[in-house]
Amino acid sequence: MNEKKEQLRIEILKYIEKNSRVNLGELAVLLGVEETDVANEMAEMEKEKIICGYHTLIDWDKAGVEMVTALIEVRVTPQRDRGFDRIAERIYNYPEVYAVYLISGSYDLLVTLEGKTLKEVSRFVSEKLSPIDEVLSTATHFILKKYKDHGTIMGAKKESERMLVTP
Amino acid sequence: MTRNPLSKKIIDIQPSGIRKFFDVANEMKDAISLGVGEPDFDTPWRIREEGIFSLEKGRTFYTSNAGLQELRNEICKYLERKIHVSYDPKKETLVTVGGSEAIDVGLRCMLDPGDEVLIPQPCYVSYLPCTVMADGVPVTVPLQHENEFKLTVEDLEKYTTPKTKVLIMPFPNNPTGSVMTKEDLEPVAEFVKEHDLFVLSDEIYSELTYGSEHVSIASLPGMRERTIVINGFSKGFAMTGWRLGFCCGPEVIIEQMVKLHQFAIMCAPTISQYAAVEGLRNCDDEVQEMRKSYDQRRRFLMNEFKRMGLECFEPHGAFYVFPSIREFGMTSEEFATRLLNEEKVAVVPGTAFGDCGEGFLRISYAYSLEDLKEALGRVENFIRRLRGEE
Numbered sequence: 001m002n003e004k005k006e007q008l009r010i011e012i013l014k015y016i017e018k019n020s021r022v023n024l025g026e027l028a029v030l031l032g033v034e035e036t037d038v039a040n041e042m043a044e045m046e047k048e049k050i051i052c053g054y055h056t057l058i059d060w061d062k063a064g065v066e067m068v069t070a071l072i073e074v075r076v077t078p079q080r081d082r083g084f085d086r087i088a089e090r091i092y093n094y095p096e097v098y099a100v101y102l103i104s105g106s107y108d109l110l111v112t113l114e115g116k117t118l119k120e121v122s123r124f125v126s127e128k129l130s131p132i133d134e135v136l137s138t139a140t141h142f143i144l145k146k147y148k149d150h151g152t153i154m155g156a157k158k159e160s161e162r163m164l165v166t167p
Numbered sequence: 168m169t170r171n172p173l174s175k176k177i178i179d180i181q182p183s184g185i186r187k188f189f190d191v192a193n194e195m196k197d198a199i200s201l202g203v204g205e206p207d208f209d210t211p212w213r214i215r216e217e218g219i220f221s222l223e224k225g226r227t228f229y230t231s232n233a234g235l236q237e238l239r240n241e242i243c244k245y246l247e248r249k250i251h252v253s254y255d256p257k258k259e260t261l262v263t264v265g266g267s268e269a270i271d272v273g274l275r276c277m278l279d280p281g282d283e284v285l286i287p288q289p290c291y292v293s294y295l296p297c298t299v300m301a302d303g304v305p306v307t308v309p310l311q312h313e314n315e316f317k318l319t320v321e322d323l324e325k326y327t328t329p330k331t332k333v334l335i336m337p338f339p340n341n342p343t344g345s346v347m348t349k350e351d352l353e354p355v356a357e358f359v360k361e362h363d364l365f366v367l368s369d370e371i372y373s374e375l376t377y378g379s380e381h382v383s384i385a386s387l388p389g390m391r392e393r394t395i396v397i398n399g400f401s402k403g404f405a406m407t408g409w410r411l412g413f414c415c416g417p418e419v420i421i422e423q424m425v426k427l428h429q430f431a432i433m434c435a436p437t438i439s440q441y442a443a444v445e446g447l448r449n450c451d452d453e454v455q456e457m458r459k460s461y462d463q464r465r466r467f468l469m470n471e472f473k474r475m476g477l478e479c480f481e482p483h484g485a486f487y488v489f490p491s492i493r494e495f496g497m498t499s500e501e502f503a504t505r506l507l508n509e510e511k512v513a514v515v516p517g518t519a520f521g522d523c524g525e526g527f528l529r530i531s532y533a534y535s536l537e538d539l540k541e542a543l544g545r546v547e548n549f550i551r552r553l554r555g556e557e
Contacts, residue, residue: 029470030463030536164513165192165202167183167292167341167520 008033009041013050016042018151020054057150067114069098069143070121074109074129075136084108087134096124107139118142180296185500185519192513199542200513200534204341206405206486207533208460211446211453214404218442226437232429234262234413235440241447242413246398249373250383252391254415261424262435266371266399266412268428271297273367273395273414274333276423278303282332287318288521289489290337291369306331309523312491315480316345320354327358333365336384339372342520342529343489344465344482349382356387365420366394371412372485374403374454377462379483385416392417395424400439402485403454404446409439461486464532464539471543475550486533489517493526495553503528509552510545 011031016022024042028035045051060067076087084102091111092100099112111129115121125140146154183189192202209215233239239256247253254260263269270293274284280302286294287308298305308326310316318336336355338347347355359366366384373381385394399412412435414424428434468488472479479490492502499516506512515531517524532539 026467029466032466160207162200162203162205162207163193164195164198164200165189165515166204167189167515 005041008037009045009050012038012041013045016051016054057152059146059154061146062155066116068116068118068121069146070113070115071141071143072111072113072125072129073107073139073141074111075107075138076109076132077134077136078108079134087132090132091129094124094128096120176300180299183292183519185516188500188503188516188519191504192507195507195511195513198507198511198513199538199545201530201532201539201542202513202515203531203533205407205533206402206457207535208405208457210404210406210409210442211450213449213453214406214442214446217445218409218438221438221441226441228437230262230434230437230440232434233260233425234435235437235444238262238440238444238447239413241444242415245447246396246415250370250381250386250396252383252385252396252415255418258418259421260415261413261421261428262440263399263412263414263428264432264435265401265410266369266397267293268432269395269397269399269412269414269424270294270367270369271300272424272427272431273397273420274298274301274303275427276420277301277333277365277367281330283328283330285323285326285331285334285364287322287335287337289316289340289342289517289524289527290335290520291341292520294335294337303333304330307521307523309521310343310345312480312527315482316340316343316489317347317351318355320358323355323358327362327364331362331364333367334359336366336368338368338370339376339381339484341372341485342487342515342517342524344485344487346376346379346482346484347382347384348379349387352382352384352387356384356390359393360389364393366390367397368394369397371397371399372402373398375458375461375486376484377458377465381484395420400443400446403457404443404450405457406439406443406446409436409442411435411439411443461532464534464536467536467539468530468532468543471547475547477550486531488530488532489527490530491527495550499525499528506546506549510549512542512545512549
């Protein structure tokens with residue numbers, strides 16, 4: 001890939017990471033390139049799974065929807081040949097699992113889970129997660145408040161206090 | 168009372184003709200503004216945090232007159248890195264209360280009564296009154312729209328006399344956004360040397376150039392010894408309220424500037440100085456991100472103007488565009504006043520920055536894209552209406 005193309009891709013990604021709803025014509029203007037270039041690169045990157053989706057950051061709390069988010073530390077025994085991948089797969093295939101990360105340090109996998117109630121989350125841990133043979137132990141932490149998520153400070157909206165006109 | 172408490176000098180300095188406009192605009196709280204000359208970004212958190220830490224540590228004392236040595240060291244490294252000119256952090260560097268103080272003190276230190284100062288216009292509002300207060304004679308050099316408001320030797324030739332001593336170089340320029348490339352600067356530098364002038368180079372917008380790196384006139388051969396480079400943290404680091412600037416130049420001038428600064432100011436705010444050290448050491452990425460945002464908005468505005476058919480040269484610096492409104496047959500102030508009253512959008516008439524700004528508006532893009540879109544929509548309504556009237 002030539003340098004210019006790579007540069008454009010990075011510019012596009014950086015922009016849409018924060019604002020995926022921008023229309024292509026406008027993005028082209030902002031980046032100083034042709035609209036077709038932006039459209040082509042985005043289509044290619046979608047195909048290559050560089051762009052994995054266009055999601056929306058929601059403050060469910062504000063929306064009045066009860067939601068429990070848990071961070072679960074999981075210690076596991078890695079399997080021969082497959083390492084952690086197979087165990088991770090067994091966990092991430094559950095739809096209620098929001099994210100699974102392999103972690104360095106005192107435990108192996110960090111699983112984030114979204115459920116409607118505490119009970120639902122604890123049932124998942126006791127009925128699905130813990131019984132997996134390779135799982136040695138789990139520690140569940142419930143999120144009490146999200147201050148910042150995906151690089152965005154939740155609920156932050158500040159009025160400008162600048163003067164209207166200055167030289 | 169028969170005795171006038173005021174000096175003739177201060178009375179003779181005319182308040183800016185558009186101060187009335189500024190006052191009206193600043194009172195109109197529901198207006199959308201494109202009139203601000205400062206970044207919309209908050210100061211990067213790591214800088215603010217360093218300021219808070221300095222307060223917690225009780226660093227509430229004076230620093231040395233010329234500024235914290237640690238900061239002066241960082242300033243010199245920064246200039247070396249950015250404009251490739253080296254200065255002695257002990258003898259050739261002064262930390263000031265904003266770039267504005269450096270302009271004032273610099274002129275006071277360089278001018279004798281009657282010395283003429285070349286002031287290319289349109290430009291920031293303080294050069295002229297500061298020259299007068301320093302007993303100099305301001306000579307304005309009107310720049311041409313046709314030259315994208317760059318300074319040329321032809322402009323200089325018209326206004327240089329045997330009394331000319333100082334040339335102000337206000338680039339990247341507020342209000343036009345114009346920049347001077349190395350090629351543009353070279354003939355000017357030759358002219359300066361030929362006429363044995365000194366240069367006050369106000370490079371406060373040096374971090375904000377688009378498409379090419381800022382070039383300082385001080386970096387050209389033979390110019391370091393006749394140039395004071397003025398810069399600061401307000402624009403590039405989004406630190407306007409911290410009031411912190413600096414200047415570097417030959418020891419013979421800086422030494423005297425430190426003397427004046429010592430009597431008038433004592434030292435720049437200590438908390439700001441500590442915070443700025445962090446800015447120079449660790450904020451390249453933040454500065455770069457802000458620059459990128461400004462550049463996107465600049466492109467957005469240029470595209471909108473093109474779409475509306477509003478004449479505007481493409482500026483490559485600062486965060487201003489300077490479109491022409493000559494097609495509407497009214498003065499800049501009339502246009503700005505009507506735009507404010509009819510569409511509640513505040514822009515600054517070009518004449519705020521000198522007579523040759525007549526026929527132009529300064530539009531700032533130190534605003535979020537959302538704000539710009541809303542405001543530009545209103546500007547479009549307005550000019551459509553004007554064109555319909557004709």
